[in-house]
Amino acid sequence: MTTEASQPAMVSIRVTLNGTEQEASVEPRLLLVHFIRETLNLTGTHIGCDTTHCGACTILLDGTPVKSCTIFAVQADGREITTVEGLAAGGVLHPIQAAFTEEHGLQCGFCTPGMMLTGVAFLENNPDPSEAEIRRAISGNLCRCTGYVNIIKAYQSAAAKLRERGA
Amino acid sequence: MIPPRFHYHAPATLDAALSLLNDYGPEARVLAGGQSLIPLMKLQLAAPAHIVDINRIPGLDAITEENGTLHIGSLTREAALEASETVRAGYAILHDTAAVIADPLVRNMATVGGNLAHGDPANDHPATMVALGAQVVARSAAGERVIPVADFFEGPLATALGPGEILTGIQVPQPPAGSGGAYLKLERKVGDYATAGVAVFLTVNDGVCQQAGIGLTNAGPVPVKAASAENFLAGQRLTEETIREAARLAAQEAQPSADLRGSADYKRDMVRVLTGRAIRQALERVG
Numbered sequence: 001m002t003t004e005a006s007q008p009a010m011v012s013i014r015v016t017l018n019g020t021e022q023e024a025s026v027e028p029r030l031l032l033v034h035f036i037r038e039t040l041n042l043t044g045t046h047i048g049c050d051t052t053h054c055g056a057c058t059i060l061l062d063g064t065p066v067k068s069c070t071i072f073a074v075q076a077d078g079r080e081i082t083t084v085e086g087l088a089a090g091g092v093l094h095p096i097q098a099a100f101t102e103e104h105g106l107q108c109g110f111c112t113p114g115m116m117l118t119g120v121a122f123l124e125n126n127p128d129p130s131e132a133e134i135r136r137a138i139s140g141n142l143c144r145c146t147g148y149v150n151i152i153k154a155y156q157s158a159a160a161k162l163r164e165r166g167a
Numbered sequence: 168m169i170p171p172r173f174h175y176h177a178p179a180t181l182d183a184a185l186s187l188l189n190d191y192g193p194e195a196r197v198l199a200g201g202q203s204l205i206p207l208m209k210l211q212l213a214a215p216a217h218i219v220d221i222n223r224i225p226g227l228d229a230i231t232e233e234n235g236t237l238h239i240g241s242l243t244r245e246a247a248l249e250a251s252e253t254v255r256a257g258y259a260i261l262h263d264t265a266a267v268i269a270d271p272l273v274r275n276m277a278t279v280g281g282n283l284a285h286g287d288p289a290n291d292h293p294a295t296m297v298a299l300g301a302q303v304v305a306r307s308a309a310g311e312r313v314i315p316v317a318d319f320f321e322g323p324l325a326t327a328l329g330p331g332e333i334l335t336g337i338q339v340p341q342p343p344a345g346s347g348g349a350y351l352k353l354e355r356k357v358g359d360y361a362t363a364g365v366a367v368f369l370t371v372n373d374g375v376c377q378q379a380g381i382g383l384t385n386a387g388p389v390p391v392k393a394a395s396a397e398n399f400l401a402g403q404r405l406t407e408e409t410i411r412e413a414a415r416l417a418a419q420e421a422q423p424s425a426d427l428r429g430s431a432d433y434k435r436d437m438v439r440v441l442t443g444r445a446i447r448q449a450l451e452r453v454g
Contacts, residue, residue, distance in 0.1 A: 008174045028175035028218065029208075050168055052206050053358055055272055064246075064275045070205045071276065074175050075198075075222065118272065139357040140270030 013077040017042070018086025026073045033057045035073035036083060044084040044113050048142070055141035058114030059083050065118045067140075084113035087120070095161035096120055096154070105154030107145035115141050115151055123159050127166070131156075170208035177220040181227070181306065184219050184333060189308045191217040193330045198222070199242055200277040202269065203285045227280075227335060230254065237339040241280025241304075246271070248279055258339065259452055260348030260368055264295040267350070270358045283319070284334045286326040289360040293320060293390035294382030295350050296337065298366035303327075304336040313338070320389040345377070346370040347452030349445045352384065353437050355428060361385045362428040363437035365417070367445035369400070371453050376400045379413070386421035386438055393417040396442065405450060414443040 010025045017040060024039050036045050036059065048056030050069050057068040060082035087094035096116045099105065106112045115138060122129070122137040129137070134155045135148070143151060178184040188195050196215035198204060199222070207213040221227065227242035230251050237258060239248065248254055249265035268274055268282065268291050282292040283303060296303075296316040303314045305328055316337075319327050328334060342348070348368035352361045364384030370377040379400035383391035396416040403409045418439035425431045
């Protein structure tokens with residue numbers, strides 16, 4: 001390779017993480033999930049497959065669920081990130097968190113942060129989904145414990161709670 | 168997995184991006200959705216010295232219809248294509264395609280331009296664009312050129328794009344009256360590449376096929392244009408018999424490789440089955 005020998009410059013980025021502004025200097029190759037877990041020390045965002053399949057690393061980027069193992073931290077400059085730590089407000093669980101608790105929408109819990117963040121964005125756009133729509137919405141988030149049945153119940157329960165809250 | 172080091176550039180304009188590509192030549196790669204490039208870098212299968220991130224360039228993600236052409240900006244996310252009312256109403260085959268690419272989270276980042284520019288014959292848009300007779304718009308510092316999609320793919324992960332070029336958009340001819348299309352994909356699970364995928368676009372007058380476009384996914388080193396099936400269908404009355412014959416011809420043109428998804432014979436037969444189904448579905452959609 002005829003690459004120039006110079007080390008790539010660090011890049012200064014600023015993100016709003018769960019409502020709080022954060023600034024850091026990062027290597028361009030730093031993945032967003034590593035930035036969240038290791039630079040910002042929030043380990044609720046999990047690394048599962050590390051190959052863009054499992055969705056354990058799902059976060060909201062400007063409100064849209066994406067796989068943070070397949071985005072560079074520099075790409076998040078100037079944008080809003082929501083992780084599972086940002087869901088509860090004032091010590092009160094977000095309706096989707098309450099629903100996962102009540103419906104036992106998890107066993108080992110590894111996929112749960114990603115499942116819930118996908119759900120938050122999905123239910124915002126589709127407040128009264130069918131089971132088929134829920135199954136399709138979570139098709140990028142793998143759960144190896146539950147068989148999905150209680151996750152779907154949790155989504156349905158969260159949808160009802162959110163509709164009630166909005167009403 | 169840690170990607171190799173690279174210099175990062177996030178130009179705010181297309182001209183600035185083209186100038187960077189001009190400066191760094193083959194050492195630079197364009198970053199759009201990143202859903203193919205970043206996994207390749209994590210596997211150390213790609214190690215560009217310079218990344219030119221085009222996501223900060225405004226105006227590359229529009230879907231517009233004018234003068235008989237649908238223009239899809241190259242940065243259009245698959246999720247946006249899937250959600251587009253224009254696409255749903257007038258280009259069902261494109262909606263079919265967007266809806267089966269990878270998974271919903273990947274589609275929130277992945278772009279239509281990237282799906283083509285990556286040059287992977289296992290990607291889904293190439294077959295559809297072949298069936299639709301689409302054209303790719305490429306810009307370089309020297310200007311703009313328009314490349315018919317049938318000439319765009321040169322080999323596995325190789326396209327007609329030069330090192331200084333950016334794919335800026337795709338032009339799809341507006342479907343004439345009496346046309347319909349469908350894209351069908353057989354996949355082992357959501358997010359997998361196609362075991363086989365078939366795109367069919369037909370123009371029909373009074374039960375007789377005027378013109379047919381048929382593209383095959385993951386059925387060779389480049390997206391396959393099933394020309395003998397297309398030529399056979401043109402001028403034929405569409406009956407169970409002629410549909411079966413077109414499906415047989417399309418399967419003959421497939422050159423799949425055996426892998427974990429199945430043997431070459433199995434995949435070829437799936438091309439046959441899907442081609443028949445896609446023709447029937449396209450016919451149902453003729454409007």
